[in-house]
Amino acid sequence: MIRQTEEIKSRTQIASIMHRLKKNKLAMLGLFVLLFMIVIAIFAGVIANYDTAVIGQNISIRLSKPSAEHWFGTDQFGRDIFARIIHGARISLSMSIIAMTIAVTIGAVIGSVAGYYGGVIDNVLMRFMDILLAIPPILMSISIVAALGQSIPNLLIALAIAYIPVFARVIRSTILSIKDQEFIEAARACGSSNRRIIMAHIIPNAIGPIIVQATLAMGATILIIASLSFMGLGVKPPAPEWGTMLYEGREFLKQAPYLVLFPGGAITISVISLNLLGDGLRDSLDPRLKN
Amino acid sequence: MGKYILQRLGMMVFVVLGISFIIFVIMSLTPGNPAILILGQSASPDQIAALEEKMGLNNPFFVRYFDYIGNMLHGDFGNSYLTGLPVFDDIFSRFPTTLKLSALAMFFAALVGIPVGVISAIRQYSFVDAISTTLALLFASIPNFVLGLILMLVFSLNLHMFPATGVQSFASYVLPALTLSAMTMATLVRMTRSTMLEVLKQDYIRTARSKGATERSIVLTHALRNALLPVITVIGVDFGYLLGGTVVIESVFSIPGIGTLLITAIRMKDTPVVMAAIMFVTLAYSLVNLTVDIIYAFIDPRIKSQYEKR
Numbered sequence: 100m101i102r103q104t105e106e107i108k109s110r111t112q113i114a115s116i117m118h119r120l121k122k123n124k125l126a127m128l129g130l131f132v133l134l135f136m137i138v139i140a141i142f143a144g145v146i147a148n149y150d151t152a153v154i155g156q157n158i159s160i161r162l163s164k165p166s167a168e169h170w171f172g173t174d175q176f177g178r179d180i181f182a183r184i185i186h187g188a189r190i191s192l193s194m195s196i197i198a199m200t201i202a203v204t205i206g207a208v209i210g211s212v213a214g215y216y217g218g219v220i221d222n223v224l225m226r227f228m229d230i231l232l233a234i235p236p237i238l239m240s241i242s243i244v245a246a247l248g249q250s251i252p253n254l255l256i257a258l259a260i261a262y263i264p265v266f267a268r269v270i271r272s273t274i275l276s277i278k279d280q281e282f283i284e285a286a287r288a289c290g291s292s293n294r295r296i297i298m299a300h301i302i303p304n305a306i307g308p309i310i311v312q313a314t315l316a317m318g319a320t321i322l323i324i325a326s327l328s329f330m331g332l333g334v335k336p337p338a339p340e341w342g343t344m345l346y347e348g349r350e351f352l353k354q355a356p357y358l359v360l361f362p363g364g365a366i367t368i369s370v371i372s373l374n375l376l377g378d379g380l381r382d383s384l385d386p387r388l389k390n
Numbered sequence: 391m392g393k394y395i396l397q398r399l400g401m402m403v404f405v406v407l408g409i410s411f412i413i414f415v416i417m418s419l420t421p422g423n424p425a426i427l428i429l430g431q432s433a434s435p436d437q438i439a440a441l442e443e444k445m446g447l448n449n450p451f452f453v454r455y456f457d458y459i460g461n462m463l464h465g466d467f468g469n470s471y472l473t474g475l476p477v478f479d480d481i482f483s484r485f486p487t488t489l490k491l492s493a494l495a496m497f498f499a500a501l502v503g504i505p506v507g508v509i510s511a512i513r514q515y516s517f518v519d520a521i522s523t524t525l526a527l528l529f530a531s532i533p534n535f536v537l538g539l540i541l542m543l544v545f546s547l548n549l550h551m552f553p554a555t556g557v558q559s560f561a562s563y564v565l566p567a568l569t570l571s572a573m574t575m576a577t578l579v580r581m582t583r584s585t586m587l588e589v590l591k592q593d594y595i596r597t598a599r600s601k602g603a604t605e606r607s608i609v610l611t612h613a614l615r616n617a618l619l620p621v622i623t624v625i626g627v628d629f630g631y632l633l634g635g636t637v638v639i640e641s642v643f644s645i646p647g648i649g650t651l652l653i654t655a656i657r658m659k660d661t662p663v664v665m666a667a668i669m670f671v672t673l674a675y676s677l678v679n680l681t682v683d684i685i686y687a688f689i690d691p692r693i694k695s696q697y698e699k700r
Contacts, residue, residue, distance in 0.1 A: 229405060230412060235675060236634070242413055242417065247420075318531065326534075329641075330638060330653055332653070345539070349642075352539055352543055352547065353547045363532070367528070367531050371528070374527065
């Protein structure tokens with residue numbers, strides 16, 4: 100019976116959040132663009148062949164201007180920029196999703212342990228998180244890539260470490276705000292274990308703020324991946340990562356600005372859509388803005 | 391007040407020690423033997439062993455760490471693997487360039503961001519507001535190196551208004567600083583706008599208005615002063631992002647600062663330089679945050695009174 104009413108309550112809560120999100124036109128635009136990009140990333144192989152258009156060189160058509168045949172033009176090796184950008188969406192989106200998943204998982208464990216147990220454990224863990232937060236994410240990523248070497252797994256580790264403290268903090272503060280509430284006490288009185296209380300009662304309540312942070316952080320990680328690649332420390336050529344494309348294309352800035360403008364636009368649009376969605380989600384989760 | 395500052399200072403020492411430890415751990419994961427890197431592949435095993443001993447590479451991890459910290463406190467960041475020269479000199483001669491760039495960027499960001507945020511708030515939902523919030527969104531999302539390349543393309547390669555690379559004169563700093571300021575400018579516009587909107591709804595604004603204060607004095611003295619508190623925090627936090635961002639921007643505009651030093655050192659596997667550059671920037675960031683916290687305490691009466699009661 101209690102379970103049932105709780106379910107109804109949570110359903111209406113989600114419904115009202117979704118309702119408010121739907122009214123936010125900018126957030127819906129962000130969501131739409133993001134879904135569009137995900138679809139494109141999934142079907143990239145169908146739209147353009149990786150071996151011929153993306154990494155296959157064809158010097159005879161190098162640096163050709165945007166045309167009906169090559170929508171975004173071709174680069175210095177005659178590779179189709181449109182095809183490269185579409186395949187690049189795969190890299191950026193999947194890398195940032197993987198990095199965020201790692202960061203959220205580890206951050207959730209650290210944050211919930213710290214918030215739930217409190218005391219010395221909380222102090223030690225959170226001071227450690229403070230120190231990690233005091234290092235700007237881009238420098239943290241650079242130092243990890245510098246030490247471990249330039250590879251995609253190392254880049255993912257670097258991004259995850261940079262964002263673990265962000266999620267640990269969010270989850271800890273949610274837990275602190277709910278751990279003394281009656282339903283937790285009730286669960287404890289029913290004999291639930293600590294683990295069950297964290298998993299079944301606390302984590303679901305923290306999901307909203309986590310999704311908001313993860314959406315915004317995904318935009319930031321796409322920027323960091325591109326920045327590192329642009330400095331030659333990220334994804335290695337000939338992979339069609341957007342930052343790598345800019346790194347290779349900057350030499351031709353005056354001669355063929357589309358080498359820079361299109362991948363730059365792709366990064367900007369994806370980050371804008373994530374920011375719009377994140378802001379919209381935050382607003383719709385904020386009970387103060389309910390009506 | 392003194393107690394508060396001491397407390398913050400103590401916390402900063404702790405954080406800085408922590409940062410140095412984390413960066414030291416990360417850097418010690420670098421594969422390869424520095425002794426071989428310095429002497430070259432042709433060196434004899436005896437020579438390598440002798441250098442390893444001299445550099446203390448065989449010491450336990452914590453001994454090496456405390457040696458590094460001890461030396462660092464004397465301004466000794468070790469010697470470059472490549473040139474053999476002290477790292478500190480290199481960093482110290484390049485740091486002013488990086489600092490100048492970030493300070494100028496912060497100045498641009500505040501100079502434009504705060505007034506635009508205020509105007510946006512007092513003319514909420516107007517055309518000006520729509521334009522400025524849209525631009526703020528764009529600036530917050532565009533990667534700084536892309537913006538840098540676009541500005542370079544337009545203002546130096548096509549219009550020849552500013553130099554594209556280097557730091558020969560003040561004009562060379564304009565484009566990189568503007569590029570670097572974009573994201574902070576956007577944050578400041580959004581932050582100033584939202585806090586101004588909140589403050590303008592407060593009772594004391596209504597009181598001021600009913601007393602017949604001019605709109606100008608309401609906005610500038612009554613509202614803005616209160617709205618600026620959170621804005622100052624943003625300036626402090628964002629300074630770190632600016633310092634991190636210089637690494638990227640310096641490589642776009644080929645500016646001889648810490649950023650370009652760091653990138654070259656990473657390519658050359660010159661670990662002491664990498665370590666020192668990252669330490670230096672992070673230290674500068676912590677110092678800025680400490681300063682902001684102290685300034686904040688002086689401005690915010692709530693913190694002030696908290697410490698004066700005791």
